[in-house]
Amino acid sequence: MASFSNHLISSFSCSRRSASLPRRGNTPSIFRHGHYSFKSWSEVSGNKYGRILICAAETGRRQVEIVYDPEERFSGLEGEVDDNNKLSRLTLFSPCKINVFLRITGKRNDGFHDLASLFHVISLGDTIKFSLSPLKRKDRLSTNVPGVPVDDRNLIIRALNLYRKKTGTNNFFQIELDKKVPTGAGLGGGSSNAATALWAANQFSRSLVTEKELQDWSGEIGSDIPFFFSNGAAYCTGRGEVVKELPFALPKDLPMVLIKPQEACPTAEVYKRLHLGKTSSVDPLTLLEKISLNGISQDVCINDLEPPAFDVLPSLKKLKQRVLAAGRGQYSAVFMSGSGSTIVGIGSPDPPQLVYDEDEYNDVFITEASFLTRQQNQWYAEPTSSTGSLSREEPSQTGK
Template identity: 85%
Template sequence: MASVSYHLISSFSYPRGAASLARRGDSPSIFRRGHYSFKSSSDVNGNKFCRILACAAQTGRRQVEIVHDPEERFNRLADEVDKNTKLSRLTLFSPCKINVFLRITGKREDGFHDLASLFHVISLGDTIKFSLSPSKTKDRLSTNVPGVPVDDRNLIIKALNLYRKKTGTNNFYWIHLDKKVPTGAGLGGGSSNAATALWAANQFSGFLVTEKELQKWSGEIGSDIPFFFSNGAAYCTGRGEVVQDLPHALPTDLPMVLIKPQEACPTAEVYKRLHLGKTSSVDPLTLLEKCVQSGISQDVCINDLEAPAFDVLPSLKKLKQRVLAAGRGQYSAVFMSGSGSTIVGIGSPDPPQFVYDEDEYNDIFISEASFLTRQENQWYAEPTSSTSSFSKEEMSQTGE
């Protein structure tokens, strides 16, 4: 009988240079090192996983296949949770938002600014997977994007801590954040993640509290978070935490394109350079009425943070001007969202040609999007037609 050699592998990394070769597609994605074969593959959803084939050098010995699959981690974890638990796993869509207009109306005694803005959820978003942890001691967060904090600096962890504090529940979670919304973009991606985490914690607890309670609590950890508990379209005032739902949201079939350079606009620095005497004098309620009655137009899409953001990042001003000039007849409005650095073009999902043609925009992020709403007592659902987002560098690597 032939002897069997088992090589137990608990973790692995590609040989030096192998991973980059696999990503670029410059060579077959099978690499050999000693007695092991490393094979990079993807599942039907496009998730990367690695098969490690362990075998002895001599012929006649049998092969042991060990599969490392990110999905398996959550499946194993859920199996460990008490089988009597009604809910052990949950996957939620975490959409971002744009500010159709943003007026800064004054400085507050607490150091913040008063604003008046039309917020609207859009179809670009992250996916967050929650699994109940059997440990009952600590949340564990992982993400697909380097540099995103995974400790209690992350708004997801802050939201879960807040929920436990307010309700006295003791559920802890393993969370994986599949991030598609760029950071430092003025799109509220982190705030949406926090709202989604609060909704998830409440669902795991059997909807212990109301949406209104979640909305009220969420303002304690972020000014933009309460908005996501609206129906998806709202007129927001105060620091942003005073949310008035709009009964008639903007058309969900109205296309748009998001264009974000690699550089971010630090929100604190943008507000530091804001001069209230140089902001718009248009009544924000006038802007709201016009937008609701006549739709989005360039004169409605006023953002008082554009001037200080352009001061922080002059190249962003140039980008907006070029999109405006190149998109005449293509976009009904071009404006910056939030404190930047995303430029939004309303009316077409396609960016102007110059962002493809010029090396200056090699690292730019581009995404099509549309407006999105939700039904009461339901969280946001990802649109059936997947939102397309990419960078020029990714597009060139795939040969598109």
């Protein structure tokens, strides 16, 4: 919790029910509560756990009263503070990512592959509610999607275990995961969940460590996790854990559509079928420069994992080809994200009509999305204009 908000909340009389406050844009010059008569109120920005309203009072004995309004949201973060000014509940948005391009540049001695990729956060994401557990023995995770593990196979639990190991803290949590990101999709939903859990654990410990420390630690449990501690747009190398924030981000008003078939692409199997001699020879820094100058086009959205993924799942290749053919002029680029199996169409939020007309696409997951970044020292906020998923069914139940 920010020290500024701690000071304000502990220094004055705080109440969640102390006044019936007007909404923004409908503020009277005078309103009353009890024996206080308030002339005006204003909002203090910078408190990340809610909006704090400073009310100028007529009485000389007391100059201000601070009212916490839990119904409001600041930067998409919802928190609740107990009577001891200790954070007890926190709700966070956990967005996923796409790989605008993904080059595989070599095989490492540790068995992993070196990659070079433009990662970018998008507006599709899960919601995670964290509550302090009164029993300091075990985290308890529940989720809306059957088949998602709720033990230490889940990256959320592994992230919380890592935080306690690194810091010596003993907070345990009850976690509710409202999952909207399909698994086995190449969207990094599990990695985002883990990063969000680390950030949350640090908030409950009053920002005990820096975000850089969280980022460095997170690479121990997943290669994609460190990326989410960037501002949301980064050039990632190594296994993906070497993160260089970009001086530019892609336009937030650039629409896209995600189409994911029910079948997942097992990442291990995709890499097993990868032939380094058949990958692209384009310098990834050249791709990055082209995107920074000219934006996204089909020629820069190279994914070296597409051929092996299409080998694992031939229907995925057919889907990409059909989206390309049906969407000529509709999309500036169509490509697979990560190791699959999500096909991304950039330039329009609408899928081609064939996914509605043909029976073989009855079970695909479809959603519109946009690019997303975050402000420094704040977690990602779900866009208020988000229209949500257009999918015809729940997220995939396979994988983690």
